[in-house]
Amino acid sequence: MQRRYTSLAAAGIVAALTLTLSGCGGGQGQVTLKLVAADYGDGSGPGSRQYWSELTRAFEKKHPDIKIDVDVYSWKEVDKKVADLVRKGQAPDLAQIGAYVDYAADGKLYSADELLSIPVQADLQPALAEAGEVGRVQYGIPFAASTRRLFYNKKLFAEAGITEAPKSWDDVAEDAELLKKRGVKTPYALPLGPEETQAETLNWLISGGGGYTDEIGKYAIDSPANVKTFTWLRDELVGKGLTGGDPAGLNRADAFAGFADGDVGMLNGHPALIKQAEAKGIDYGTADLPGRKGPATSTLGVSDWMMAFKQNGHRAQAGKFLDYVYDDANVLSFSRDFGLLPVTTSGAQKMAGDHRFGHLQDFVGPLRDAQFYPANKTSWPEVAKSVKSQMGAAVGPKGDPSSTLADLQNTADAADTAGS
Template sequence: MQRRYLSLAAAIATTMTLTLTGCGSGTGSGDDVTLKLVAADYGDSKSNGSQHYWDELAGAFEKKHPGIKVDVDVYSWTDVDKKVEDMVKDGHAPDLAQIGAYADYAAKGQLYSADQLLSIPVQADFTPSLAEAGEYKRVQYGMPFGASTRRLFYNKKLFAQAGIASPPQDWDDIAHDAELLKAHGVSMPFALPLGPEETQAETLQWMLSGGGGYTDSIGKYTIDSPENVKTFTWLQKNLVAKGLTGTDPAKLNRAAAFQGFADGKVGMLNGHPTLMKQAGAKGIDYGSVELPGTNGKAKNTMGVADWMMAFKQGGHRAQVGKFLDFVYSDKNVEKFSAEYGLLPVTTSASEAMQADDTYAKLHGFLKQLPNAEFYPANKTSWPLISKTVKAKMGAAVDPRGNPAGVLTDIQNTADAADNTGE
């Protein structure tokens, strides 16, 4: 907690300085400013794309702040990180970017810190685990925007047809239930998406359920730890080799796995809150439980956060701060979360949703968020390691593969990246 108090103290000092000096050089305080925001698209169709959300929010903000315009461009997750990267390289960084990683920009001194932008109540309201995940060298640069945790989803109808009375609680249950589902004609008893789309997420979920993870308590990569080797060896021998994943995990992407569950073809899979809407729309009667571990439920679940960041180049600190305070108001945080099936990133909005039965299906995910474990996004090497995991982890569970060898290969890449400061 000491670090959090220090962060708030810094925010107080910054606020006092701005009060005494006014909006001086570098704050971009002039009238008729246009802020440029590049954001990711959370919609699954044009009708509910994020452009609609941002256009409405920007319009509401501009009515309250007529001297500030907000120009928003929304891109798919496939393109948005590269788009921002190219803009920065070309010398035209946006004022704001809502993308997947912040550490590399923070390390290069290109970002405002959160306490230079947000009012004290807004910064203090971030869920502590998310605020900490947004820190680079103990200073918060990444402001969480949209979060999720993971649970195991199961198809109640398929379970009943296979004579399974309750959801799995540990790995033995997963393997046993998958065998029963296969025997009753389920084409994909357990969907294991280790294809290139979001392999880093499925990988971390299994690492955590096996007592491992990407890093240790001091941030050193532990990808080839005994726990992780044991986990992927178990998957190889007990699910993949026995044909219980239905297809080659290296070729299965998360989107296809989710679609298979919504189509009633998947018995079990690890999923996040957006799967509820997708499965519900197809009439799937599903349940969800905390991730099973080796002996009972896993000690930790995976959390994922996307990040808002503000670039210094445009010099519009004051206007960006006003806009972000508006973005992170309870009303707007709750609206975004409800619209896209994500978890709110502030304590006040989380408490409001947990007290509202309208969001009852999200309550299990919300309760997990404070103790969830996140990607090591504060490491500048993480984008490279994530890319490497996407390219190689599918081979680790191939029946003819070598899990220990694959994990060691990725570990070597991680060590080299850390040693060279990448």
């Protein structure tokens, strides 16, 4: 089994907050937190700007000695923005981005227990808190999370005579055959294009009893279980024309759009697909990921991270703000606005009993046992890049999963050695 580590893309908000002493008229000890946040919005509304505006206004009312100035950047910009600030010696006090490990490895971050109050830190979901650890010390504070489930089009299933969601790989193949005979354009969407191949790959590795790493966190990409998984995909789905085309050319966004348009019978998806499908009036269901012989015992989890830099020395003020950010009301407000999962145990419990969250509730339970990217490894970005460029071809007509996975293992081992 793969050790639980995280990284969302799942999809995201990123924040960098710079604490600076305010000028005249602010009173002694007053500071300003510069918040640089990534936008989780879909372009149809004010997005993250409104969320942070309302939250910071309420925080400032309770804490007049701390002011917060917010700038919002797209996910395409925000990681580089923070990296550039750090490189220039102008590290933000707080950043909410996709990866924390490089900064932790360089000794630039406060640990979570130096920032959060004991009740707030204890309330973080254990799997996510563990995923933020480097050397058993937590530096990455989970901010937003998602898991994966199987989405299926109920109307297409009924027209093909399928009465329930598939539970095993054999069920997936049989149902895909029925959908194909019914004329469904893409019976099973398998997005192994360059956008998010690392996620789709891990979905399948998990359901086949493998993963990117073993129980002690060592890369095990070319394990026998992983080779069997991708050999099955090549022979039983792609090779039989059940994926509607070449998976190497299909990105996640296009697969999701196809499902929302009614052209896809089933696919692995995260909570953002809920809103997309419902907006198009798709009658859909979700189910546990099918496994080799039955439902998979785990699923992919993805998280974005909050972290605090030491450079400006405003640990106490940053910690006070973070305690407020992780209050249940704020956590659930963010989840409701952007279709993501609460990272706190109390927030997850409240979501599970609230009908307003609809199908989103189904994604909360799997977070407890989810497996994550090995984001605590400085080598992971290089490995993920290689996975994106190679895994799609492994299931093509000339694909050789064993050889591809062996090449990726060599890349991972070399990157891991260089990083250490």
